[in-house]
Amino acid sequence: MSLRPRIAVLVFPGSNDDRDAAWALGALGADAQLVWHAETGLPRETGAVVLPGGFSYGDYLRCGAIARFAPVLDAVRAFADDGGPVLGICNGFQILCEAGLLPGALRRNRDLEFVCRDVRIAVERTDTVFTARCEPGQELTIPVKHGEGSWYADEQLYGELEAAGQLVLRYAEDCNGSVGDVAGVCNERRNVFGLMPHPEHAVDPLLGSGDGALLLAALVEAARERTLAPA
Amino acid sequence: MRVTVLVRPKQGILDPQGEAVEGSLRKLGFSVGGARVGRLVDLDIEARTPDEAKTQAERMCRELLANPLIESFEIEVEEE
Numbered sequence A: 001m002s003l004r005p006r007i008a009v010l011v012f013p014g015s016n017d018d019r020d021a022a023w024a025l026g027a028l029g030a031d032a033q034l035v036w037h038a039e040t041g042l043p044r045e046t047g048a049v050v051l052p053g054g055f056s057y058g059d060y061l062r063c064g065a066i067a068r069f070a071p072v073l074d075a076v077r078a079f080a081d082d083g084g085p086v087l088g089i090c091n092g093f094q095i096l097c098e099a100g101l102l103p104g105a106l107r108r109n110r111d112l113e114f115v116c117r118d119v120r121i122a123v124e125r126t127d128t129v130f131t132a133r134c135e136p137g138q139e140l141t142i143p144v145k146h147g148e149g150s151w152y153a154d155e156q157l158y159g160e161l162e163a164a165g166q167l168v169l170r171y172a173e174d175c176n177g178s179v180g181d182v183a184g185v186c187n188e189r190r191n192v193f194g195l196m197p198h199p200e201h202a203v204d205p206l207l208g209s210g211d212g213a214l215l216l217a218a219l220v221e222a223a224r225e226r227t228l229a230p231a
Numbered sequence B: 001m002r003v004t005v006l007v008r009p010k011q012g013i014l015d016p017q018g019e020a021v022e023g024s025l026r027k028l029g030f031s032v033g034g035a036r037v038g039r040l041v042d043l044d045i046e047a048r049t050p051d052e053a054k055t056q057a058e059r060m061c062r063e064l065l066a067n068p069l070i071e072s073f074e075i076e077v078e079e080e
Helices: A016-029 A072-079 A090-098 A155-163 A212-228 B017-029 B050-065
Strands: A005-009 A031-034 A046-051 A086-089 A105-107 A115-123 A139-146 A150-152 A168-171 A182-186 A192-197 B004-008 B039-044 B073-076
Touching: A005 A016, A005 A212, A016 A031, A016 A212, A046 A072, A046 A090, A046 A212, A072 A086, A086 A090, A090 A105, A090 A192, A115 A182, A115 A212, A139 A212, A150 A182, A168 A192, B004 B050, B039 B050
Parallel strands: A005 A031, A005 A046, A046 A086, A086 A192
Antiparallel strands: A105 A150, A115 A139, A115 A168, A168 A182, A182 A192, B004 B039, B004 B073
């Protein structure tokens, strides 16, 4: 068994942060493998799955709406049902929402502007495998780059998610008009997580911030634990 | 059977695209308000009756064409 836990990074037609994500995960000790959307299974001993950013299927109909029909998504759903950690970044977050694996929907940014800059994010919940390395309330600086990242839930759903502790990250500054400034949410079981900011673009202080590594290194750790766990 | 599906941002949901279109129309001198921008999908559906076509289209909307969290839909069936 490899000491580097295997993380599957999905590649859809139109994904464009797949290689950045794989590079960042590799730098943090993972054996990141790119997995084409037409595959019907995940690589052996996959310990975590990442749905990267981009514009899968040209963002046709709604962002992420078509990707949920990709053959590989059935394998991802089974992996998530089995408790495996699944991370969706930007378009990956949109796909997970459209697939019903995460709650809410992502809409056009309030100001119609494509937001592309570093933003400050507050960690609301550290009781997920993705944020386990963060302190409660810790502020992270991670870039966003999206036109349709305004997360939405109606009042009732929002209340339920807040009570269940599923609102994991919030923008600490005005970003895109998300309800409650939510930047990242997890599922009820806390093993599927999506966020609009791009941690894979913030793993080296040379590029402005290394804060994304806190999230991705935690994912690598979770993948390692899952791979080592007896089947 | 020719079916037209209209998908709109749900009532009460902010529609920045509609607002921008409205602002632009005003700049052209038009006196308009309440602009909302949605999506139109034309379909040929094999069905024996308009009701059957409508039922199918409703399922399509719920399963793919609209996101029920943020969008509402309306279906028009063209009688032949």
